[in-house]
Amino acid sequence: MSQSLSSLTHLDTLSIKVDDDRHGLWKALHGLNIKSLSLSLIDGYGDLNVKYTDSMSQSLLSLTHLDTLSIEVDDDSPGLWKALRGLNIKSLSLSGGYGGLNVNYADSMTQSLSSLIHLDTLSIEVDDDSPGLWKALHGLNIISLSLSGRYGGLNVNYADSMSQSLSSLIHLDTLSIEVDDDSPGLWKALHGLNIKRLILSDRHGYCYAPLVRSLSLVVNV
Structure with a gap:
């Protein structure tokens, strides 16, 4: 796999479905000239829990042209956040396999995300x-x-x-939130943001009707 991928000299986008974190995977990815990498679980199931942190970290850091990274994991882990630390990526997508990503290691996540100094899309x-x-x-x-x-x-x-977190994002231009229900907390959190673009939708991609009514009330106040 390693020899085959390294022979694809014009490859810039790579998407791989996996069911486990393996040392061989990170070895195969090492040093590729790709700009975009997506690692997802087979049919949303699997166990991409980061077991080989050092191998993953070394492999990702070796992708010097990497611009966009998308990873689907079951749960966060210190190893995941360590492996992402210091990358030069501009876009990062994190999703959960069977369910949404559970944030269990907030301090590690904080340190990791803050180290991504070129990140503009999350x-x-x-x-x-x-x-x-x-x-x-x-x-x-x-x-x-x-x-x-x-x-x-x-x-x-x-x-x-x-509210405190969103208001601290002083460069935020576009905010997209998928919600099913309208809530006072949502509107409180959005109050006074300097964003230029706001997208509110349900999980089917449509704007939930009560959201429209609430938004119109906010705009007209």
Whole structure:
């Protein structure tokens, strides 16, 4: 696999479906000239829990032309955040396999995301918000942020944390949130942001009717 991939000298986009984290995978990816890499689970199931942190880290760091990285994992882990640390990527997409990504290691996630100094686009699939999620997003220099759910829209349970986090994103231009239900916490979190583009939709891609009514009330106040 390693010899075959390295022979593809014009390859710039690579998408691989995996069911496990293997040392051989990272060896095969090492030093490729690709610009975009997507690692996803087979049919949404699998166990891409990062077991070979050093191998993954060395492999990703060797992809000097990498611009866009998309990873589907079952759960976050210290190894995942360590492997992502210091990459020169501009776009990062993180999603969960069976369900949305659960943020269990907020401090590691915070350190990792803040180290991505060239990151301008961040997409995270998470079913429920958490203080750890909003802590990890706080103060990033991203221009575009997308928050969605695997089986439903994002449930806003920590409105104050969400509000503080979003208001700290001073360069944020575009915000996309997938929600199923309207909530006071959502509107509180959006209040006063300097964004130019706001996209609110349900998991089917449509704007939920109560959202339209609530948004019109906010605009007309």
